[in-house]
Amino acid sequence: MIMNQLLEEIRRSVPVLFSDTPGHLGGLYAPARYILSLGGKRLRPVLCLLAADMLGTATESRADAMNAALALEVFHNFTLVHDDIMDNASERRAQPTVHTRWDTNTAILSGDVMLIEAYTLLCKINPERLLPALDLFNRMARIVCEGQQLDMDYASREMISGEQYLDMISAKTAALIGASLALGALIAGASAETQAHIDRFGTGIGMAFQIQDDLLDCFGNKAETGKRTGGDIIENKKTLLPILAHDSASAEDRAALLGLYSASESSSMRPERKIAEVLDLFRKYEVEQKAIAIRDQYIDGAYEHLEAIDIAPPYREVLATLGRSMQERKG
Numbered sequence: 001m002i003m004n005q006l007l008e009e010i011r012r013s014v015p016v017l018f019s020d021t022p023g024h025l026g027g028l029y030a031p032a033r034y035i036l037s038l039g040g041k042r043l044r045p046v047l048c049l050l051a052a053d054m055l056g057t058a059t060e061s062r063a064d065a066m067n068a069a070l071a072l073e074v075f076h077n078f079t080l081v082h083d084d085i086m087d088n089a090s091e092r093r094a095q096p097t098v099h100t101r102w103d104t105n106t107a108i109l110s111g112d113v114m115l116i117e118a119y120t121l122l123c124k125i126n127p128e129r130l131l132p133a134l135d136l137f138n139r140m141a142r143i144v145c146e147g148q149q150l151d152m153d154y155a156s157r158e159m160i161s162g163e164q165y166l167d168m169i170s171a172k173t174a175a176l177i178g179a180s181l182a183l184g185a186l187i188a189g190a191s192a193e194t195q196a197h198i199d200r201f202g203t204g205i206g207m208a209f210q211i212q213d214d215l216l217d218c219f220g221n222k223a224e225t226g227k228r229t230g231g232d233i234i235e236n237k238k239t240l241l242p243i244l245a246h247d248s249a250s251a252e253d254r255a256a257l258l259g260l261y262s263a264s265e266s267s268s269m270r271p272e273r274k275i276a277e278v279l280d281l282f283r284k285y286e287v288e289q290k291a292i293a294i295r296d297q298y299i300d301g302a303y304e305h306l307e308a309i310d311i312a313p314p315y316r317e318v319l320a321t322l323g324r325s326m327q328e329r330k331g
Helices: 002-013 023-036 043-055 058-087 104-122 127-155 162-187 191-221 240-248 251-258 273-282 287-307 315-328
Strands: none
Touching: 002 058, 002 162, 002 251, 023 162, 043 058, 043 162, 043 191, 043 315, 058 104, 058 127, 104 127, 104 191, 127 162, 162 191, 162 251, 191 240, 191 273, 191 287, 191 315, 240 251, 240 273, 240 287, 273 287, 287 315
16 A cells, blocks of 8 residues: 555656656666666655654654655666666566666666755755765765675675675665655654664664565565576675675585576576576575574664664564565565
């Protein structure tokens, strides 16, 4: 229900993206309508609205919180359009990506106009909150770009360290989740200390979210995830799992793992065989258990920051449940 409501708010608040446009501009706005209509969890705008509601007077901050939440959702989808181009991804949410359905130049430009509209939405909030909100939003946006650059840099390396990977997902994925909560707290008039704690809580559950995503790719149930098991393995993605296997493996197994993750050596191998051999190595070195332990450490750290926030018990339980859902989600 909340997903549909947010989409309707985007339709109402950003008419340029959803109203009928002249034929010569349809190629600019249609891709934006397309990506925003594909669905998704709408996690980031929901977190912004939740933080504003739990930390402020809802009637006073609701309009500002909604505009900030919509800005986050439009910004997030902008990053997806550009990330899919850089990753050469053909599908997003089980549908063709924007650059696949249209073309790369159209996707770049449509993503650009989405970024502009995200800032247009953010600039609608109360002028008293606008400058700090822009500062937070800009800092988050820069960090997300840094994370994407690290992801591209690491793609050409034989293997990276666990620290490098965790730094990358902290920037690329978790920073936006933390900032969504922090922006809602800022709009509610929460103290800088509270904003920092709720940001760190969000970053912690964001790290757990991505690590659980890595686990589900290799050990999840396709019927629940909706994705092919071992997709990251086929694409030679250096997620936390192969990194942990690499760090634990014998010299012989390490060489085998690197060979399997080498496009030149594994391109002729049947995908099913490649996935099976990689998963055998993961099981041999208990990679799943090690990744779960790291995931849970981030959740535990997030809960420490949650305990430092002065909010009503029902709201605390909502956030605690959200954290648990990051650990337990199956898809």
